[in-house]
Amino acid sequence: MRCYRLEKGGHLDGIVPREEPMPTPKPTDILVRVHAVSLNRRDALILHERYPLPSAPDVIPISDGAGEVVAVGAEVTRFQVGDRIVGGYWPRWHDGRLRPELLDQPGCTLDGMLTEYALLDQQWAVHVPGHLSWAEAATLPCAGVTAWNSIVGGEPLRPGQTVLTLGTGSVSLFALQFAKMLGCRVISTTSSKIKAGRLKALGADHVINYIDTPEWGQAVRELTEGRGADLIVETNGPATIEQSVRAAALYGQIVLLAVSAPTSRSHIEISGEAYGSTLATIRRIFAGNRADHEAMNQAISAHHLRPVIDRVFGFAETHDAFTYYLGSKPFGKVIIRID
Template sequence: MRTYRLDKPGRIDGIMPHEAAEPEPGPTGIVVRVRAVSLNRRDALILHQRYPLPLTPGVIPVSDGAGEVVAVGEKVTRFAVGDRVVGGYWPRWHDGRLRPDLADQLGCTLDGMLTEYALLDQEWAVAVPDHLTWEEAATLPCAALTAWNSLVGGEPLRPGQTVLTLGTGAVSLFALQFARAMGCRVVSTTSSAAKAARLGELGAHHVIDYTETPQWWRAVREVTGGQGADLVVETNGPATIEQSIRSAAFYAQVVLLTVSDTIGDRGSGIEIPADAYQSSLATIRRIFVGNRTDHEAMNRAVSAHHLRPVIDRVFDFAEAREAYACYIGEDTFGKVIIRIA
């Protein structure tokens, strides 16, 4: 089979193609013929050696991939040949809180999905909604689940409340779609009229161009009648945290997903001026994607609302490096996909 391995971290051309024998399942293993994978910020951080988990030398990269089960071990009960699955972002974290002994990830400490055939334990996989294409299904384990838990992982949102999303990255787009499905109003920020139009098509009630309105937090408060957003999905970290706090309602939730500036550089840390936070009782909440139970709950919502992930570009398997370069260097709207079969 064809596969890729991260032989030389720190550079895109260090993602090297290899030939290997197709895997065979152990008693509780499943072999997945991978059809598509999607790239996430964590894949770029791993490439640049800036990820918090240790990297296994020569690992098969990428956490998010979808495919069909083509072989199962004799003790497998969760899946059968022909089932459509994705690998779990935290494959050993099934429920409850994350613990240090569960801190393994595909494409980092464990071999990932950028391969024609992936070997997973049956407990590491999650069935995917029937209506999704392979490319769409491959977007779910990281960005979609992060957005889902941003909205449902804290104090419950109520229909009619306001969610603020920042930019047009994959997490923000999923958060917009989930929030609309929950009956919430959505305010989004972006940098162009073209992106604003697309955000409106996805259901955003108000879109603020932060290039035209640098103090966009004032606009957020204006369109919410002075109240602010009930939940802020803070995807940028140091660059926007102050304005996110100022945008937030008095008892809002601010879900903080990143604490560094850029992928390639160390960047600055999070700083919140006292005058921005001292008049607020907003809660800052951190999440790290989610567990298998969360993923299964999200999939039920995706199926019930017939949601379709937003995809920007699809590359062929031989173009894996080009896909990484696109994801890291270009201004995309939605997910970057590598189609394998």
């Protein structure tokens, strides 16, 4: 089989193509013919040796991939040959809270999905919503589950409440879609007029240009008649956290996903004036567990939601896919198709 391995971090040349023997399922394993993978920011951080978890030597990269089960071990009960699956972002975290002994991730501490055939324990995968293509299914484990838990994982949102999303990263786009699915009003930010139009086409009720309106927290309050946003999906911290707090409703929720950014600021600063004016709750999440993923898939199936894809590359174009992802600001997911 063909695969890629991360022989040495720090640069793209460290991701090296290989020809390897086909893996054989052990009793509880499933063998998956991978059809598509999607890139996430964590894949770039692992490549550049900046991810919190140290990666295993010579690991197969990329956490998110979708494929077809082509063989099963003798004790497998959750899947059968022909099933369409995606691997889990935290494969050992099935339910409840994340614990230290569950801190394994494909493409990091475990072999990932940038391979023609992946061997997974049956507990490490979930079924794919039937209406999704392979490329669409491959977007779900990291960005999809993160956005889902951002929207539904805290105090329940009610139809008509306001959700604020920042930028046009894949988590923000998923969050916009899930919030609209729940009947919420969505305000989004971007610096691009073209992307503003695409955000509105995706369902955003209002779009604020954060370059033209640097005090966008006040603009959010004006659009909500002084109330503020009930939930803010904060993907751009720490630089944006002050404005997010200023945009929050009195008892709003701020879901903090990123705590570092490519700037000189490495710590979070919230002025006393901003935080003293709200009773907002700041909540941290790190994607989610298998039960969260399965609940999200049920909602995606019921509403026939389709993830946003920016561009698809071939398997032999893996370096081009990484280069594009790292050097551009895609609107939606970057996919590598494995034919």
